[in-house]
């Protein structure tokens with residue numbers, strides 16, 4: 001096909017959503033992915049759980065791993081108060097280009113820092129380059145085998161402190177067994193599972209919320 005799926009998602013946003021209205025961007029993507037083409041956005045059902053965790057944490061600094069088309073970036077950024085921001089990492093330049101336009105259409109570019117590159121390369125630079133002291137919330141939604149190594153890297157870089165909340169998508173489908181085993185068995189995390197469904201389907205999936213308790 002001539003266009004990519006992310007390009008078709010952007011087109012759905014630009015034809016169906018209102019500039020500056022994040023909720024209409026979210027609704028347009030969910031409608032497209034439910035009725036036209038499935039895509040790996042966190043979706044509306046798990047997205048509502050993401051919303052409730054963002055509201056509960058009321059984070060000042062958020063890290064998102066895996067931007068894709070920017071759907072969850074918009075979900076998070078729309079709930080942030082002035083002065084708060086989400087840094088989102090995406091190493092596929094085509095996805096990053098689409099996500100920038102989706103974020104711009106929603107009018108939230110002032111609350112988002114989209115960084116093109118691999119999480120493993122950028123996490124060690126977060127303090128120095130972005131002046132991040134520690135993250136209040138980390139949303140993991142990138143390659144599932146990167147969840148655990150990146151969590152350990154965030155710990156080593158001192159970017160996870162007492163109270164930091166990790167929220168991981170897809171802990172059932174596709175699944176992140178090594179990550180789950182780590183956060184559920186570690187004495188340094190208090191972990192809980194939010195049962196839900198794989199975006200736009202009836203299959204089981206869920207989010208794991210893990211609060212760092214300090215060393």
Ligand SMILES: Cc1ncnc2c1ncn2[C@@H]1O[C@H](/C=C/CNC(=O)c2cc(-c3ccc(F)cc3)cc(O)c2O)C[C@H]1O
Nearest residue numbers: 040066067089090091092117118119141142143146173174
């Ligand atoms: C290491 C690293 N650094 C920066 N960006 C990274 C990265 N690894 C991936 N990324 C970027 O994140 C995005 C990748 C996300 C991976 N997510 C998935 O593979 C994913 C897959 C499914 C799924 C479930 C059932 C099925 F039958 C089929 C698919 C559902 C989801 O919600 C997903 O997030 C895009 C990629 O470029």
Ligand SMILES: [Mg+2]
Nearest residue numbers: 042141169170
């Ligand atoms: Mg996901």
